[in-house]
Amino acid sequence: MINHGEHACDLLVISPHTDDAEIGLGGTIRLLSEQGRRVWAVDLTRGELGTNATPAERWIEAGKASKVMGLAGRAQLEFPDGFIDSTDREQVGQVATVIRRLQPRWIVTAPDPVRHPDHQETPQLVARAVFLSRLAAWETGAPDGKLWAGGDPWPDPAERWETEAVFSVCPDGGAPKIIFDISSTWQAKQEALACYASQFARQEGRRPTWINDGAFMEKIERRARTWGRRAGAKFGEGLCSLASPVLTDIPTERWV
Numbered sequence: 001m002i003n004h005g006e007h008a009c010d011l012l013v014i015s016p017h018t019d020d021a022e023i024g025l026g027g028t029i030r031l032l033s034e035q036g037r038r039v040w041a042v043d044l045t046r047g048e049l050g051t052n053a054t055p056a057e058r059w060i061e062a063g064k065a066s067k068v069m070g071l072a073g074r075a076q077l078e079f080p081d082g083f084i085d086s087t088d089r090e091q092v093g094q095v096a097t098v099i100r101r102l103q104p105r106w107i108v109t110a111p112d113p114v115r116h117p118d119h120q121e122t123p124q125l126v127a128r129a130v131f132l133s134r135l136a137a138w139e140t141g142a143p144d145g146k147l148w149a150g151g152d153p154w155p156d157p158a159e160r161w162e163t164e165a166v167f168s169v170c171p172d173g174g175a176p177k178i179i180f181d182i183s184s185t186w187q188a189k190q191e192a193l194a195c196y197a198s199q200f201a202r203q204e205g206r207r208p209t210w211i212n213d214g215a216f217m218e219k220i221e222r223r224a225r226t227w228g229r230r231a232g233a234k235f236g237e238g239l240c241s242l243a244s245p246v247l248t249d250i251p252t253e254r255w256v
C-alpha cells in the first residue's frame with residue numbers, strides 16, 4: 001500500500017490521451033508515488049479518434065495502469081479528441097478549474113509536443129490555464145468529466161492557485177532541465193504500458209499502427225537509456241521547462 005503525504009497533489013500530469021502519461025512519465029510517477037508523493041493524471045480527451053479500441057476500453061486500461069503507477073487520482077475530461085485548442089475558453093477554463101481543485105505543486109504536460117496536433121497544443125493550453133488559475137477575478141467552474149474509481153475524489157477548489165513549476169516531457173534531441181532516475185521503476189513503467197494492450201499489442205482483430213509496432217517500445221527504451229546515461233543512471237525520464245521555476249531560496253531537499 002502506498003502511503004501518500006499531506007498535499008492533495010504534489011505532481012499533476014496533464015495529457016491529451018490516456019496512455020500519454022505512462023509513455024512520457026510512467027517511471028517517475030511510480031518513483032514519486034513510492035515515496036509518498038501524491039500524483040494525479042488528467043487526460044484531456046476520451047481518445048475517441050484512436051485507431052484501436054473504444055474510449056470505454058481505453059478507460060478500463062487506464063485504471064489498471066493507474067494502479068500500477070500508484071496514482072492518487074485520475075480524471076478524464078471530454079475535450080474533442082484531435083481538437084484540443086489552447087485558444088478555446090471552455091477548454092482553458094476546464095483545465096484552470098482542475099488546477100484550482102488539485103492545487104498541484106508541479107505540473108508536467110505529457111508527452112513531448114511532436115507529431116500529433118493535440119500533443120503540440122496541450123503545453124500552450126496548460127500554460128494559459130496555469131496563468132488563469134492565479135487570477136482572483138477569474139471564477140472557478142465545476143470540473144467536468146469522470147474520475148477513476150480507484151482514486152481520490154476532487155478536493156475543494158482553492159480561491160486561486162500558484163503552481164511552483166511547469167514542465168513538459170522532453171523530446172528526443174531536446175535538452176532536459178531535470179532528469180529523474182527511474183532505474184528502480186523501469187520495470188513498473190513497462191507493466192503500466194502493458195496494461196494498454198489495445199494500443200501497444202498487435203493483437204488479432206486490431207489495426208496495425210505505429211504504436212503497436214514493436215519498434216515503438218524500442219524507441220521508449222532507447223530514450224530512457226539516453227536520459228539515464230546523461231544522469232549516470234541506467235534509465236531516466238527527462239523534463240523540459242515550460243516556465244522557469246521561480247525560487248526565493250535553495251530547495252531544502254538535495255536536488256542532485
Ligand SMILES: [Zn+2]
Pocket residue numbers: 016017020116119
Ligand atoms: Zn497522445
